[in-house]
Amino acid sequence: MRVRQRVGAQLEIAGALAAVLEWSAMEPTLRRARTGDAVEIQRLIKAYADRGQMLARSLSEIYDNLRDFFVVEDAAGLLGCAACHVTWEDLAEVKCMAVRADRQGQGWGRKLLEACIEDAASIGVNRAFVLTYVPEFFERRGFQRIEKSDLPQKIWSECVRCVHFPDCGEIALTFDLQDAGQ
Numbered sequence: 124m125r126v127r128q129r130v131g132a133q134l135e136i137a138g139a140l141a142a143v144l145e146w147s148a149m150e151p152t153l154r155r156a157r158t159g160d161a162v163e164i165q166r167l168i169k170a171y172a173d174r175g176q177m178l179a180r181s182l183s184e185i186y187d188n189l190r191d192f193f194v195v196e197d198a199a200g201l202l203g204c205a206a207c208h209v210t211w212e213d214l215a216e217v218k219c220m221a222v223r224a225d226r227q228g229q230g231w232g233r234k235l236l237e238a239c240i241e242d243a244a245s246i247g248v249n250r251a252f253v254l255t256y257v258p259e260f261f262e263r264r265g266f267q268r269i270e271k272s273d274l275p276q277k278i279w280s281e282c283v284r285c286v287h288f289p290d291c292g293e294i295a296l297t298f299d300l301q302d303a304g305q
């Protein structure tokens with residue numbers, strides 16, 4: 124009886140170990156955000172907002188715009204996020220792009236950007252833009268620098284909330300979806 128119990132316990136431990144191993148080997152997946160992701164999205168963004176690299180986002184703002192968001196998830200939680208927000212008839216902003224520090228340089232930023240561009244194209248947007256401190260990342264995907272003043276005035280509504288306003292060093296870039304055949 125005692126032997127059977129011991130074997131049973133060992134099998135249970137082995138099963139639990141296998142489950143942990145399977146969980147930790149989980150391939151990251153890119154998907155649309157769900158309501159349960161909002162707190163983690165905010166945390167991802169905050170890590171960079173605290174260093175002045177991004178604009179912080181309130182939870183309310185994230186929930187309001189949750190349908191704009193894509194996330195990448197691995198076993199440890201969300202490793203990245205980005206949003207594509209329609210601002211005008213033919214214009215969308217790529218925003219809130221952040222990849223967890225330990226996962227940078229693995230192509231996830233690029234994949235999130237692709238998801239935003241494809242999403243914009245699928246609903247008839249012709250042009251995407253971004254305001255960023257890392258223009259080189261976007262230039263690698265074909266974005267081109269423009270003067271911030273070339274963007275519609277509506278875009279500036281968010282800027283007044285930024286810690287860097289009015290001496291902002293962010294660079295504006297746009298991407299023509301039609302030229303790129305999207």
Ligand SMILES: CC(C)(COP(=O)(O)OP(=O)(O)OC[C@H]1O[C@@H](n2cnc3c(N)ncnc32)[C@H](O)[C@@H]1OP(=O)(O)O)[C@@H](O)C(=O)NCCC(=O)NCCS
Nearest residue numbers: 171176220221222227228229230231232233255257259260
């Ligand atoms: C910018 C950021 C999203 C890039 O994510 P990532 O997953 O590291 O990027 P990827 O691995 O997909 O890199 C794609 C390409 O961009 C390049 N790249 C990545 N980060 C870069 C940076 N900071 N500056 C210049 N090029 C960069 C990579 O070398 C790679 O080039 P390649 O295709 O020629 O090999 C990430 O560094 C980040 O979260 N930064 C802090 C927050 C931030 O500044 N967000 C932007 C707000 S608009």
